[in-house]
Amino acid sequence: MIVNPNERIPCRIFDRASDASIAAAQEIAALIRQCAANDRPCVLGLVSGSSPVNVYQELVRMHREESLSFANVFTFNLDEYFPMQPHELQSVARFMQEHLFEHVDIPADQIHLLDGSLPRDEIATHCHQFEQSIRNLGGIALQLLGINRAGHIGVNEPGSDRSCRTRMITLDQVTRTDAASDFFGAENVPRHALTMGVGTILEAKQILLLAFGEGKADIVKRTVEGFAGSSVPSTFLQDHPATVLLLDAAAASNLTRVQSPWLLGEVAWDEATIRRAVIDLSEATGKAILKLTDADYNEQGLQDLLAAHGSAYDINLRIFRQLHSTITGWPGGKPAHAKQVGDRPGNRDDxxxxxxxxxxxxxxxxxxxxxxxxxxxxxxxxxxxxxxxxxxxxxxFDEDALRYAEFVDDFCRRFDLRPTGLDELADHVDTFLRNKKAGQIDSxxxxxxxxxxxxxxxxxxxxxxxxxxxxxxxxxxxxxxxxxxxxxxxxxxxxxxxxxxxxxxxxxxxxxxxxxxxxxxxxxxxxxxxxxxxxxxxxxxxxxxxxxxxxxxxxxxxxxxxxxxxxxxxxxxxxxxxxxxxxxxxxxxxxxxxxxxxxxxxxxxxxxxxxxxxxxxxxxxxxxxxxxxxxxxxxxxxxxx
Incomplete structure (x- = not known):
């Protein structure tokens, strides 16, 4: 795989997200064992969310099947919503218990979580104590990170300075929208959170950032190939000496080495690469494929393609025919009477x-x-x-369920139909939905x-x-x-x-x-x-x-x-x-x-x-x-x- 010299953070690309997660878990496990062998504490910075779930699952498996002990591990989690009780469904504390802590042998007093249940006037002191606890243990040895579409790390939103420390922050609209599904609506997402600062994160000796799926492709490219600045806090990782991004193929799809490898050096011109290069060239020049010239290919760095596969005319015609063959008005194939000479392959089955x-x-x-x-x-x-x-x-929406339940109740009353249990059901639905709390699971x-x-x-x-x-x-x-x-x-x-x-x-x-x-x-x-x-x-x-x-x-x-x-x-x-x-x-x-x-x-x-x-x-x-x-x-x- 060609590596882009403009990649300012090393990236490892895996076919599957699960492979990247296993690689991250293996790095963490190796560090835990190394620290244990040297009789040292292993200080980990951990993250919640969908990206690290398989990492924690693999660590739990190693604990159960390979005797990986967490007895020497001290953890610090990146963030927590505010206000948030630790038992609530959306809390980081509950997430970590369910996915890792309750399944391994880590002592409870070695777990450090930001507390979203504290009174507001105690937050500054709590954040200071959190930072001091990290320093007392000699700093974080390995920090695990995720990333959102705006490029925040922790919940350091765009505009966060590279030197900021653990603090309360106001969540921006992108973060609240992304979290809406967890809270059954954006209006229920807390407006504030506690987070490690960018400066705190950058002091970790090693950083692993996980990014999976097509939805992360744009921000991965900006983080890795863009310029560092507070508008995209994740770009500050470019200055960290030991940061690695672990990506699945989808999250890496916009990196230059994947999207346009011909711009970086010699490539193997298979059919998929040729097709992508010609389509990109057509869209970049604003010309239809059959209008592209040798000069267009040369000016866009595609000289090697011409050298390997002939003139622009031949390549243009080849790709045009491929694209034309994809178009069909008969997705299930044609009946015999509708078949014609020259039909596309998908239309010729029997x-x-x-x-x-x-x-x-x-x-x-x-x-x-x-x-x-x-x-x-x-x-x-x-x-x-x-x-x-x-x-x-x-x-x-709850009001839709209530409206349908009321319709059934009114219908049965009007026509004197009272099925067994209907009154109890109607009472339950009415009482439950009118008293339901934000984020509460439905009965x-x-x-x-x-x-x-x-x-x-x-x-x-x-x-x-x-x-x-x-x-x-x-x-x-x-x-x-x-x-x-x-x-x-x-x-x-x-x-x-x-x-x-x-x-x-x-x-x-x-x-x-x-x-x-x-x-x-x-x-x-x-x-x-x-x-x-x-x-x-x-x-x-x-x-x-x-x-x-x-x-x-x-x-x-x-x-x-x-x-x-x-x-x-x-x-x-x-x-x-x-x-x-x-x-x-x-x-x-x-x-x-x-x-x-x-x-x-x-x-x-x-x-x-x-x-x-x-x-x-x-x-x-x-x-x-x-x-x-x-x-x-x-x-x-x-x-x-």
Whole structure:
């Protein structure tokens, strides 16, 4: 791998986030053992959040299976919300207990946590004592960090000085938006937090920063290749002599050595690299692919490509034909009477109509992400099944659940229908929701009501696309059923439900969400369930003719150099897709968990589909109203399994 000389912080790139997590855990374990061998305390700075979960899981495994002792370990956690009681679901204290401390042999008095439950007038003294405790132990030997989209470390927000110490800070809107899912709405996120200062962090002898997923790619590039400054606090790490970033392939995707390796030296010109280079060149020059000249290639540092693969004309034509071959209005293939000489490969198979399963992680991802393609598949005569993997019940506002419960109660009263237990249920729902605290987990009854709301909306959205009711499958995968944003690990039960469905339908096409920037992690988990299930089915006779296609749209979109099947949509199909999304009324106008994009889901989807079409048009291909893009899973991708 070529290394960019402009990378101001060393980076290690791994195929999978789990591999990076194991590498971090091994470094920490080696330090613990080294300190123990020398009869010294091992002082660790720790971080909470999704990134370090697998690090702590691996450390716990080493403790249980490899006798890794934490008896000599002293820990200092980076931050804590204020105000925050240590037992609350969102507290760093609870996170650390659940993921590490209660599973290893670390003495309680060697754990140091910032206390968000203190009175405000005691915070300054508490922060000073926290700093003094670090100094008394000789400083932090290894600091583990994560990073958010704004580049904060700890919760040192943009504007934090490189010399700042442990203190209370006001959280900015990006941080509060990112934390909204944990608190069931941005309005419930505390406005303040306690955090180690940048200066405190930079005094650690060694720093490991974890960054995973496409959502971190932009800030990783700015941190590593940008200039240091307080507007992006993570860039201060450039001046630290022993900082290393541990990245998965997605988080590293915008680094120059990954995105444009030809700018750094000699590369192996495989098909994927050539395609990306030519598309980048076309977009950089503002020229359609077939208009690019030898001079354009030379001026953009692509002389080696010309030398290895001929003239600009030959390369242009080759890539243009590749891109043109991705476009199909028949995503499920054509019937015999519609086939033509010169049809694209995907349209020439002999199976028509097909059995198709579209897996939707939440009850609306099917129509948001590939509603236009779904409409086409149904209209073209395929047997289309939609499998909703989770109930989506945590994403319903309390007032919606209360409104539906009141409707049922009023309906039964009007028609003198009083099913057994209805009065008790109505009283419970009313009392619970009117007295519910911010971030409190819903009762089982309320979760069921919210799940039924999402289920009824899913039916209407699918019907709008023409899918038959008997082809809708509500899987309610067990991993999701916690009532919290934090979910359970994938179990054999999740796999069995999915495998049973696949073996019953025996599909020729499987569509799955590859939108891994979902900030809540459900998409990634749902995809892992599907791919593991496919691997379990790979020896079944039916599977040999099955293709797995990955869609995106709710949180991001495939880039043209990635797309292997591009399904164009007419203006009428765009409108039908919008109406299908509108059926999800509980997510309309304002979603409970909108993520970092303030637009409604239908607006995001239309804008992304239109942008894909615009990019195809600018590359010199046909002009369409919108395009939904897909990538085929080859059975070997780096998705976490």
């Amino acid at each position: 199976i028509f109509p097909k059995r198709i399963v579209l897996f939707s992680p939440h009850p609306d991802d099917d129509v948001i992400s590939m509603g236009g393609t779904l409409i086409r598949l149904v209209d073209q005569g395929h047997e289309v099944h939609v499998a909703y993997q989770t109930s989506g019940n945590i994403a319903v 089982e009854q309320v979760q069921n009501i919210k799940g039924l709301i999402r289920r009824s909306e899913a039916r209407e959205g699918a019907r709008c696309c023409g899918v038959a009711d008997e082809h809708l499958h509500f899987l309610d995968l067990p991993f999701y059923q916690t009532g919290r944003v934090k979910k359970s690990p994938i179990s054999e039960a999740d796999l069995k439900i999915t495998i049973d469905l696949l073996q019953r339908i025996q599909p020729h096409q499987i569509y799955a969400a590859g939108d891994l920037s979902d900030p809540h992690g459900t998409h990634r988990t749902c995809l892992s369930v599907i791919l593991q299930s496919c691997l379990r089915c790979q020896d079944d006779p039916w599977y040999s003719s099955a293709a797995v296609w990955l869609y995106r749209g709710a949180w991001q979109e495939w880039a043209p150099h990635q797309i292997e099947m591009a399904v164009p949509l007419s203006p009428e199909e765009v409108q039908r897709k919008r109406m299908a999304i509108f059926k999800h009324q509980s997510q309309k106008d304002r979603a409970l968990f909108p993520g970092s994009d303030a637009r409604e889901f239908w607006q995001r989807a239309e804008a992304r589909n239109a942008e894909t079409a615009r990019r195809y048009d600018a590359l010199g291909l046909a002009e369409y109203a919108a395009i939904e893009g897909f990538v085929r899973w080859d059975g070997q991708s780096g998705i976490e399994l």
